[in-house]
Every structure is written in C-alpha cells, then in structure tokens.
Amino acid sequence: MAGYDTAGEIQNTYVSAHDEFGADPNFWMRYFAPSPAADLFEDDPSAECSGAWDSGGPHIGCISAPSQGNLSSTSAQGTADAETFAAAIQSAYYAVTPLDLPSNNILICWLDQEYSTTLSLSYWDAWANYIANYNFADLGTYPLYPGLYCTPESPYPNCSTIAQATGLDIPYAVWSAEWEPCGGLASPPAWDAQACSTVPTKLWQYGEQGACGYSANVDLDEGAPGFNNADYCLVVVSNP
Amino acid sequence: MFHRRKTGAVGLLHSGRLASGLSRREVLAGGVGAGALLAFPIGSPGSGSTAATGSAASSGSWYAFLYGTPESSPYPGGSFMAAQSPASASSSAHSPFQLASTLAATPVTSPDQATVALATVDTTAHGAKVTLTLIDQATAAVSKQGSLTLAGVPADASILATPVFAPGTTTVALVLAIMIPSTGGTLRKTDQSGKVTTATATTWKSHHELAYFDSSSGTFTGAFDLADEPSLALTTVAANGTDLFVWTTPKQQPTAYSKANPKPAPLSTVRAFPLGSGKPRFSVQSPAPWPGGEPVATLASGDIARLVYARNLQVCSAKTGDITSHTLAPLAVDRPKPSAVTMQARPDGTLFIAKPGIGTAVIVDPADSFRVKSQVKFSVPRAPGSAPWTKAVLSSSGDTLYVVGGASSGGVSAYDVSTGKLTASYAQGGRQYTGLSVLPDGNVLAVGPTHPRLAFFSPALSLLHTVDTSLQIAAVY
Numbered sequence: 084m085a086g087y088d089t090a091g092e093i094q095n096t097y098v099s100a101h102d103e104f105g106a107d108p109n110f111w112m113r114y115f116a117p118s119p120a121a122d123l124f125e126d127d128p129s130a131e132c133s134g135a136w137d138s139g140g141p142h143i144g145c146i147s148a149p150s151q152g153n154l155s156s157t158s159a160q161g162t163a164d165a166e167t168f169a170a171a172i173q174s175a176y177y178a179v180t181p182l183d184l185p186s187n188n189i190l191i192c193w194l195d196q197e198y199s200t201t202l203s204l205s206y207w208d209a210w211a212n213y214i215a216n217y218n219f220a221d222l223g224t225y226p227l228y229p230g231l232y233c234t235p236e237s238p239y240p241n242c243s244t245i246a247q248a249t250g251l252d253i254p255y256a257v258w259s260a261e262w263e264p265c266g267g268l269a270s271p272p273a274w275d276a277q278a279c280s281t282v283p284t285k286l287w288q289y290g291e292q293g294a295c296g297y298s299a300n301v302d303l304d305e306g307a308p309g310f311n312n313a314d315y316c317l318v319v320v321s322n323p
Numbered sequence: 324m325f326h327r328r329k330t331g332a333v334g335l336l337h338s339g340r341l342a343s344g345l346s347r348r349e350v351l352a353g354g355v356g357a358g359a360l361l362a363f364p365i366g367s368p369g370s371g372s373t374a375a376t377g378s379a380a381s382s383g384s385w386y387a388f389l390y391g392t393p394e395s396s397p398y399p400g401g402s403f404m405a406a407q408s409p410a411s412a413s414s415s416a417h418s419p420f421q422l423a424s425t426l427a428a429t430p431v432t433s434p435d436q437a438t439v440a441l442a443t444v445d446t447t448a449h450g451a452k453v454t455l456t457l458i459d460q461a462t463a464a465v466s467k468q469g470s471l472t473l474a475g476v477p478a479d480a481s482i483l484a485t486p487v488f489a490p491g492t493t494t495v496a497l498v499l500a501i502m503i504p505s506t507g508g509t510l511r512k513t514d515q516s517g518k519v520t521t522a523t524a525t526t527w528k529s530h531h532e533l534a535y536f537d538s539s540s541g542t543f544t545g546a547f548d549l550a551d552e553p554s555l556a557l558t559t560v561a562a563n564g565t566d567l568f569v570w571t572t573p574k575q576q577p578t579a580y581s582k583a584n585p586k587p588a589p590l591s592t593v594r595a596f597p598l599g600s601g602k603p604r605f606s607v608q609s610p611a612p613w614p615g616g617e618p619v620a621t622l623a624s625g626d627i628a629r630l631v632y633a634r635n636l637q638v639c640s641a642k643t644g645d646i647t648s649h650t651l652a653p654l655a656v657d658r659p660k661p662s663a664v665t666m667q668a669r670p671d672g673t674l675f676i677a678k679p680g681i682g683t684a685v686i687v688d689p690a691d692s693f694r695v696k697s698q699v700k701f702s703v704p705r706a707p708g709s710a711p712w713t714k715a716v717l718s719s720s721g722d723t724l725y726v727v728g729g730a731s732s733g734g735v736s737a738y739d740v741s742t743g744k745l746t747a748s749y750a751q752g753g754r755q756y757t758g759l760s761v762l763p764d765g766n767v768l769a770v771g772p773t774h775p776r777l778a779f780f781s782p783a784l785s786l787l788h789t790v791d792t793s794l795q796i797a798a799v800y
Contacts, residue, residue: 090659090661091657091659116612116613116615117613117616118615118661119616119617119618119631120632120661120662120663120678121661122657126611129585149616150712151708151710151797152390152429152711152712152798153429155390155391155400155797155798156401156426157399157400157401157425157428158481159427159428159444159482159502159556160400160429160483162502162527163483163529166502166527166555166557166574167555167556167557167614167615170572170574170613171588171613173575174575174588174589175588176582177575177580177582177585178585178587178588180583195661195708197709198709199705199706199710199757199772200709200710201392201398201797203398203399203400203401204398204400205398205400205401206400212525216524216525218508220577220580221577221578223508225510228512238772239772240398240795244398247398250520250522251512251520253514255514255515256515283515291660292659293703302659
C-alpha cells in the first residue's frame, strides 16, 4: 500500500494529489523540527490532521531533515537534534486530541540523510539513542524507534555507519530513496528498493516529483511486502 | 589515510610525511613547515578533542576550509582541514592538512569571511574544558585561542558549543547547550524479529550558558548560566555590535499537558544580552518555528533576520525584540523534498539567499522592504538538499553567482547577477560537484564525492588544480 511524503502542508496538498493520482493514500510522511527548509507538521497539527483525515489517509509518519552538515558532526549535535525532533512530535500529540500513537506502540522516527551527506557514527549513535530512550508523554512505554532514510548505494557512508551501531542504536528500518521507477499511487511498482546489508529496507520512495514529472507536491512511497507502513505512524482517529 | 596519535590529532605518516603532505624535513626547515610542526596537538593526553596551534602553512595564497568525516571506519565526526588555493595552474598543488578533530559544533565563519571559529570540548572529572580557536583564512594559522572551564559539569555530559562573531568588535560569544544524562525507568524494545531488549532508560536535561571571548586579549568572560533548564538544546544565535541574540525553547513538561485538553506547543523566546553580560536586555516570545538550523544574518541596521521555511524572513528588532515577517515571493515555491538554503549578509547591506532545490538565488535589500534586487535562475543540482549546503555562492564583488551544475550536466556554472545570464561553465566529463566556496583571491573551490575531491577554478572557471582528500566533506568555507 502506497502513500505520500511531502515538505508541504497536507491540508494544502491532498486535493491536488488526489486529482493527479485518483486514489487515497495509505499514509503521509511529514517533516518535524529540526527541518529548517520544510513546512513543519507541528506548526499547525490540527489542520494537518484534518487534511490527512479528509485525504482518506489518516496516518502520519514522522521524519526530520536537519541541516545536512549536522550529520557529519559529533554526538552532542545528534543528541540535540533528536531532542528537538522528539519534542516536536510530542507537541503535536498534545495539541490534537484525536492524534494517537500506533496501536503496536512502534512509531518509527526517520532521520533524513540525503544522497551526498555523510553520516558519522557518533552523530547516529547519539541521535538514535535519544530517540529510543525518549519517555514519550511520560507514558513509560518508550514508543519511538529510530529509522534512517537514505540512498543505500550512495558512495557516502550510510549503511556502513549504521552497521556499526549496537543495541538500542540499531535502526528499526531503512527507508530507501532509490531505485526510482516512478509509477502511480493505486498501482505501485513491484518491490525493488535498494538495501543495506544489516538493516532491512521497509519503506521505499519509488517516485520523486521532479524525476517522475508529478505535478502535485508529493513523492510516492510504499512499504515492503508484508510491512504496512501505516502501522508505524501516528494515527488520526477522528477528524479534529 | 591519517594515522593519529592517541590525542587524536595529526601525526606522522609511516612514510615520514605529515598528514599535511609535508615531510618532517620540510617542517623543520621553516617557512611552510614551521607552522605545520605546531600543528601537533595541545590537548591533554588522552583527550579526544584537539585543535592545532600556530601557523600551519604560509605561502601567500588563501585557504579554503573543509569540515566533515574521515572516510575510514568508524566515521568519527567533526574533522576540520585546510586546503591551499593555487596561485595559478602552473603553481604546485598542496595536499590539504588537518587542523582539528572532534569539534563540538560545526565551524562558524566571521562576517568578513576572514576568520573561522572552532570549538572543542573536553570533559574531565572536574568539569568541562571548552576551547575556542580562531583560524585566519589567509594563513590557516591560529590567530587566537582561549579556554574556559565549566566546573561541575559531569563527565558524561554532552555540550554543543556555538561560536557567534559580533561584527565590528573583538568579541566572539560562545553559546553552550549543556545536556546532562540521568538514568531511571526500564524500557522494552521489540525488534523486527520480535526479540525484546530490556534496558535502563536514559533521560537528558538541557540548559544554556553564555561566555564571551575577547580576541584581542585571548580571555573569556563568563560563563553565565541562563537557568533555563529544562529547555531544548538547539538555539538560533546571532550578534550585532552591541548585543548577543539567543533563541531558546522551553521543553514541554508532560505534567502540564493532557490529551483531553489540547494545548499548542510552547513558543521560543528571543533574548538580547549586552555583549559581556548574562542578563538579558529584553526577552520576548518568538513565533514558530523552534530553532532548528534556520539560516540567520545580522542586518546593517543591527536587526537580526532569520530565514524560516526557506521562504519567509522573520526580522527581530534589535531595539525591542518585535518580530516582523516578510515573504520572499521568488522562494515561495513548494517542493516535496526540503532544499538546502543559505543566507549571507553582504558588505553593502543586502542579503544573498540561495535555494538550490528550486534553482533560485536572490539578492534582497533590507533597507527597501526586502525588495528583490536581483534574481538568478539555474538548473536544480542532482541532490539539492544534501551536504554541503553551499551549492550557490556569490563572488566577493557580488557580480557573479557560481552554482554546482544541474542534475544532468554536472560541473560548475557562473551567472551574471545583474542579467541572470550564464557567463561561463565547466562540465568536463559531467563530473558532479556537491558544494562550492569562493575564496578571497577570487578562486572557486568545488568539492565532490569522487577522487580527487577538490577542484580549484579561476574566477572565469578555468580548472587550476585538482587535489584529493580522504575527508567526506560536509561543509566548505
């Protein structure tokens, strides 16, 4: 089942996306702070949730895209970036009553590593460890799990970095940016995502707006066979 | 490949050549080498953080600086190197050399581009030692260095140290985010195979302190504890000739919130501290977003401009803290993927802003309601959101825009800022570059993923030299 990712606001995006692809998404992947060049979900979470509800895809996946130079930095930067990311998700959760955690209590929090960005082990370990240890809303259930969006076959360290992670720092999953056969929403291509050797790819961005000539402000993604990405997203249980 | 001493800084290669590419004989002979000898570490034995002292090299040419991660496992972050700009195509090329490792934050360039500030942190049983090192771009030498000890900071604390140049003064402020861990509670995690891991949870609390470094005397004032725990570590910081401006965000406390009574997120606060002081002159709430790496610049008026959502300028009055917002129409183009975005205050008072993800750069005039004075459109690069973010840079005179080539062509292109027309390009072999820097001598440095990673160009984009480095480059100065 396929869905969208976008740096725009869902409420201003879903109509044009539906017009172009003619189907409801299974989920939306949205940006949270620190993402200095994106519209942020937590800035107007109620309107975003209404948009997701109206789109027919009431599941919100969480991604953060820090300044990419940060990812080559040290553990202090990784801890600080993860702290703001977790706080931003929590602030949206507190701002919208019908926005809830996934029922399996596994909310994958994705770090955006772009193609020519290097991921240092010290940054990743600190970032992932903060996410895994976050006592979300003081629930005592620690529902946040780190995940990495990357291009596994990029020449820059990504898979080789996370291969060295241990314990709680090991990513729950990889979200692959390649390959890119394009395609629509209702009939996504057969699974052909790039993969790392130690962490399974569970989400695949098979169509990017620019490369695939889409007009709506979305990229297209699908979960791996047997993996329903919506189960690992925030859930909008009613229209706020 | 570097071979490191235990202190983590530059050591001798087995071949007898320093990581700088210089032999020990060359070093001891003086000249270029004299400074390189001083590039050995000054950190305490066993410390993981170091910055070089003394002149690393000096032969009349300018230096570009590189920040990133050594390409060898385990990919430690925060390395810093210098690469010499060649005088001409016939002059000999020098290998880049390492100046520092394990920096506590991304290096920061002075408003006049003449100096780069590096911060390193060493935590000990007695506290944390924060060292600020200023590197001169003309010589790659240390122009000043000073240290500050924060007593009582536990050894397992994590410190993000951000230098801030106060234009027109000798002050470099240091904004310190101090994150202290504690343990408690038991967490259970289930992996994809269903295996359950149980561990004791770690919780972090952050607060901020300020210090001021006088680059003429080499001494610190402070540190001043802002007593803002718990807050988020990330800040937005800038300074003018009289004040330091710091955006911070309180950490949301679950005890004050409930799902039944939804409340909006807490707002950030911007405070103005007179240089040298830990007491704010004003403290006002700031509209979203929270500090998260947004570009920031000090305007000629002394006001502070923050570029948010890659299209809106939030301008903070230096006098009152009041914030006004301006939308930059040429940048208000949405894309699904965030773009790199950069902003730079220019000597003539204008702002240069580039957003490679939509292939647009503009120069706006703050003195004329942020009117767009110039706009250049260019091909979108292959990976417009990736590091380094400097994919479109302006010449010192402001008349030429250099950009990394488009996704299909690669190379480097130059545009006339006044007309927006392409004036020169270099695209031999379709080689892809990922970031650029313009040096004070007018040369252009392009960096890329494949070896050799550095290409120096003349202002007219004639290739002068290629030079290699083992650094995976995240930022270029």
